[in-house]
Amino acid sequence: MEKELEQLNALAHPRRLSVFRLLMRRYPEQVPAGDLAQALGLPASSLSAALSQLRHAGLVAQTRQGTSLRYAADLGGAGRLTDYLVADCLRGRRDPTAMSDERTTAMSDTRKFNVLFICSGNSARSIFSECILRDWAQDRFAVYSAGTRPSSALNPFAVELLEAKGHDTSGLRAKHVSEFQTEDAPQMDFVFTVCDAAANEECPPWPGQPITGHWGQPDPVKAEGTDAQKRLAFQQAYGGLKNRIKAFAALPFDTLDRTSLQARVDDIALTAEKETT
Structure with missing residues (x-):
């Protein structure tokens, strides 16, 4: 449960949540940090801190292409968080109206x-x-x-x-x-x-x-x-x-x-x- 709590904490901040949501919209594309900063209007230092915490929580993956660092949402980590919320917090109860x-x-x-x-x-x-x-x-x-x-x-x-x-x-x-x-x-x-x-x-x-x-x-x-x-x-x-x-x-x-x-x-x-x- 410690990892899931870390993931929830990482997404609890609006800045980190906005980074994760953007990467999900661009998935599976690996996005350069500069593109993320420009799209979200974030200083490089603020973006770097947000990406670092999201990576540590297992929600974002980092790859290197030449001299460029690129980032993508980690579906495996996000899936584990979703499974935890459904199984532990919701006790297996899914919203029957969410998907026909x-x-x-x-x-x-x-x-x-x-x-x-x-x-x-x-x-x-x-x-x-x-x-x-x-x-x-x-x-x-x-x-x-x-x-x-x-x-x-x-x-x-x-x-x-x-x-x-x-x-x-x-x-x-x-x-x-x-x-x-x-x-x-x-x-x-x-x-x-x-x-x-x-x-x-x-x-x-x-x-x-x-x-x-x-x-x-x-x-x-x-x-x-x-x-x-x-x-x-x-x-x-x-x-x-x-x-x-x-x-x-x-x-x-x-x-x-x-x-x-x-x-x-x-x-x-x-x-x-x-x-x-």
Whole structure:
């Protein structure tokens, strides 16, 4: 029990809790300390102290890539804390309303799964993702996209690329994520962030506890240089997302329970990260 008490103490401070929550939103990505400090607005010394205590408590793992230290949430440690709270503090009593039977068993029904892709501007990366999954497997998914700070219009390079790939862009528009957080909005089965900026932002829990994933891609809108160089950045973002989405669409949904499906979604992100490092 001493380790669990240390974990609870580590999460009791708002600063340390915010670090852990951000790493969970970016999981399984290994995030440089500088990115964490910038996202949370923390001085390097304060962040270092928070990471040190979280690591000692077994909630955060540290790796080295060259001269850079990177951090990721430790799911094993977090899982042990959850098991302790359920078994010891709650005496095995779980909230029966927290997750329906449908979401704890294999997702084998024949309805379409609702999928939402989120980036900051909703002008390129999340729009790419919406079009790719919609056109790749539209018989199985109802696909949406939104932005945390949506642009007033779609990026023209993004629209040009989508049309060149044969996607229908006539009904696309930039939308704020709040459109999907109302009572009458579709209940999501999957929510993916496709940029680090969106994953860094606090977001209220989604109804129904959808499976989540972070497939961060560099922002092609920020690409500089000639038009040809900018088009290449958009092409690379499109290709990276297409690889992830094809792997996601190929998952055996009818044989996986929610826990296994979440693990497979995380594996897709982890495999993609290894390929780029």
